[in-house]
Amino acid sequence: MTTLRVDRVVTSGQFCLDGGCWDVDNNIWLIGDDEEVLIVDAAHQAEPILDAVAGRKVVAIVCTHAHNDHVTVAPELAEVTGAPIFLHPDDDVLWQQTNRGVGYTALWDGQRIGVGGAEVQVLHTPGHSPGSCCLYVPAxxxxxxxxxxxxxxxxxxxxxxSDFPTIIASIRDRLLTLPAETVVLTGHGDSTEIGAEAPHLQEWIDRGH
Structure with a gap:
């Protein structure tokens, strides 16, 4: 039995919404072992992601939300790997802006996806977008x-x-209740821990952004 791990791939491109575009670097997370893997987000270029998959069976391509910079190459990855695309249906309006007419499998709060002998738990955390989800790997x-x-x-x-009170509620009720030592693997930039962020909740609320 091989060891469960999370690998990171970083790709670069643009995030576009509301008529504007911004250069961004995206984190793509690969959860799995030496045999199979779950791809979390599908940003910008398929080749570096497939290089990191390294021939493993792809169980699914899970999109944490449907902003274009997180779903750009989901259809291409699905075609190459044969894996299903999972997305929360509340983000369908955003998905259609980038991948109009491309089908996906509905991702739901509380869903559990097995990979590498472990379970990945889906937490619906709206706010950044209506269908935003986080993936928790207790193991x-x-x-x-x-x-x-x-x-x-x-x-x-x-x-x-997007909506600020909604994202605050999602973080407070769904994420800050996780163990303090939980490592947070973010969509962009550096990782953090639940315990490092939890003390600042009121500051964020007071700041209002």
């Missing part, structure tokens, strides 16, 4: 937070389909 003490929680605070809520 590793890891949380893939997408763009819901970063080192230093919540994800952005200044654009369409």
């Amino acid at each position: 590793l003490g890891r949380l893939c937070s997408g763009d819901t929680l970063f080192a230093g605070g919540p994800g952005a809520t200044g654009r369409s389909y």
Whole structure:
């Protein structure tokens, strides 16, 4: 039996919404062992992601949300690997902006996805987008937070389909209740821990962004 782990791939491209585009670097997380893997997010270029998969069986391609920079190459990855794409249906309006007419499998709160002998738990955490989800891997003490929680605070809520009070509620009720030592693997930038972020909740609320 091989060891369960999480690998990181970083790709670069643009995030586009509401008529503007911004250069971004995205973290793609691969949860699995030497035999099979779960791809978390599908940003910008398929080749570096497939290189990191390294021939393993891809159980699924899970999109934490449907902003274009997290779903760009999901259809390409699905075609190459034969794996299903999972996305929360509340983000369908955003998905259609990038991958119009491409099908996906509904991702739901409380769903459990097996990979490498472990379970990945789906937490619906709306706010950054209506269908934003985080993936918790209890066996590793890891949380893939997408763009819901970063080192230093919540994800952005200044654009369409996002809401600040909603993201605060998601972080407070769904994420900060996890063990303090849980490592938060973010959609962009550096990782953090639940225990490092939890004391700052009121500051974020007071700041209001």
